[in-house]
Amino acid sequence: MFKRIWKRLGLVVGISLSLLVAGCGSNGGSEGGAADEGKIKLVYVEWDTEVASAHVIKKVLEDQGFDVDITPVDNAVMWESVAKGEADGMVAAWLPATHGDLYEEYKDQLEDLGPNLEGAKIGLVVPKYMDIQSIEELDQYAGKLNKTITGIEPGAGVVKSAENAVKTYESLKGWQVQTSSSGAMATALGEAYKNKEPIVVTGWSPHWKFAAYDLKFLEDPKGSFGKEEHISTIVRKGLKEDMPKAYKILDQFSWTAEDIEQVMLEISEGSDPAKAAEDWVEANQGKVAEWTKGVE
Known part of the structure; x- marks a missing residue:
């Protein structure tokens, strides 16, 4: 038990130090004042799906002029860091079941922008x-x-x-x-x-x-595996006021299983995640334009 507690504390310290080095003080909440419009910090859990989505949204934000830092962390740390304003957001919330307990714990400290992927x-x-x-x-x-x-x-x-x-x-x-x-x-x-x-x-x-x-x-008539889930985008409170352009892109980010699986397949075949994301963005400019619509 104590080993698990120390492990979690170590992860919290690790993400805090990482975000501090990346410049967390410029947009970490009310004490920091107005955010730096050009910098955004995202966290993700290191699953195949989230490696793909984090790198794609990073590429899209960078193409809009943002300086983007993405950091892989433990599930609990991912939610906690956004809730505390140590990170600006994530596109990796599996709901309602997989991350349901963490959502319940932190939902009052976060803003849920809704699903970015259904099914x-x-x-x-x-x-x-x-x-x-x-x-x-x-x-x-x-x-x-x-x-x-x-x-x-x-x-x-x-x-x-x-x-x-x-x-x-x-x-x-x-x-x-x-x-x-x-x-x-x-x-x-x-x-x-x-x-x-x-x-x-x-x-x-x-x-x-x-x-x-x-x-x-395989069909699961007894419901052992639960119902379908969605992956949601979650951001810290105040992001809309601090970084309206980044907020709008994150709010409009939405794609399909077929989309993300193309990125995941390229990564599984040996491509660097950043390169796979770049390839997908280049090949899907129409969809990317929907995410960046209205961003000046």
Whole structure:
């Protein structure tokens, strides 16, 4: 317990020092007075989706003349730093479930600009060539899959939901969720897909694997994985008054799973995140124009 507390304190100190070095004092809340219009500080959790979105919005803001600092942090620190005004915002809030407890803790200290991406979800994912549609049909592949679901890191939300599904569905009696890492799961999926072998993985969307392979979520009639989520943009209070142009761009930022998966796929294939973001922005000027509409 104490180890977790010290770890969180260390993360808080780390983000505070990082933001201070980046010049946090110029726009960190009421004591700092009016903000520097050219500087903005964003935080994100280092998931594939948020690496992509953070770098894309950074590129868009930079093209509008802003000096943008993006910092990867722990989930809790991400919310806390925006709530305290140590960071200006984030485009990485998974709601209503994944970050629901953090939203409830800090919602009165933040401004929610609403979804920037709809239809995010988690569940069990299989290749489309597998002739099943529901979790209740997985028992047809019990022998070929050795009653094993290929998971990611222990403790991840999608893993916990998969473990709950194993307890809930009669068709999964005797099955196990084999935990490893996101990378190992993706490798196993790629190898199985190449050989057209059956596989079931803990999955979430958006994710680059949906751009790389023909996959499907299995229907979840018992609701073990919850309902669809959205990814929201959250900013500190006072940002609209301090940096109206940046606020407007963040407020108008909205894209689709197909959009973000293009960026994620390029990164997964070895591209630097900044380069992948630059490529996407260049190829999607019409959509970017919607985000920057009305910004002088």
